[in-house]
Amino acid sequence: MPSRSTATSTSTYRERWTVPWWGWTGALAVALLMAAEVHLGYGGLRAWLPYVICVPVALIAVAALSRITVAVTDDELQVDDAHIPRRFLIAAEALDPEARREALGPELDPVAFVVHRPWVRGLVRVYLDDPDDPTPYWIISSRRPEALLAALDLPLPAPE
The missing domain is CATH 1.10.287 (Helix Hairpins)
Structure with a gap:
């Protein structure tokens, strides 16, 4: 990164x-x-x-x-110490409880970046397109997933 x-x-x-x-x-x-x-x-x-x-x-x-922060700036998405420029973000979605269970369980990609805390109920998946990074997406806990999606201003992922 x-x-x-x-x-x-x-x-x-x-x-x-x-x-x-x-x-x-x-x-x-x-x-x-x-x-x-x-x-x-x-x-x-x-x-x-x-x-x-x-x-x-x-x-x-x-x-x-209690020290982890999630921030969206004009230039990048920051989760704790990790950060990625926004130009590599292609889509994002909030996950409901059923999708959350699937995303953190059987559907979880082994190279995905996951920062999750069980006491933070919301979950957002951000899809990436970085040629130098094999990470397909980030899964991030969020207390306000809709506000995070609005700040990212990304389209929903294409249906499979």
């Missing part, structure tokens, strides 16, 4: 996938249970050290899952 351009381009769409409250609560609960298992009623250093280690590690892990 080409390197990021240094020229400034205006963002027409941007979203960040944050982990919902129940993800933070679950991670904290698992960390506390793990620390309690190690603690097991001992005193001294062994009483508090597991909590000091497990809880921050769990919270950092959840925070790392």
Whole structure:
């Protein structure tokens, strides 16, 4: 993939996938249970050290899952650290729940680029035409798939 351009381009769409409250609560609960298992009623250093280690590690892990952004600029589509110039994008479609199951399961191309989080319900498939890249399409989670499609301003894929 080409390197990021240094020229400034205006963002027409941007979203960040944050982990919902129940993800933070679950991670904290698992960390506390793990620390309690190690603690097991001992005193001294062994009483508090597991909590000091497990809880921050769990919270950092959840925070790392909340850092992914999707952005569409005048020049490119960016998903986390990956980006592709818009001139290589040929079509895009939002996937309903049934199509989502098929796209992530039996129909998934092994060389497709997939950035998916289960707590983000929407899914968009963007078809590519890049002669230097064998990737046929990107599958991207999106909280607002219709807004992402509008920002991409691409036609629907041709029926097979």
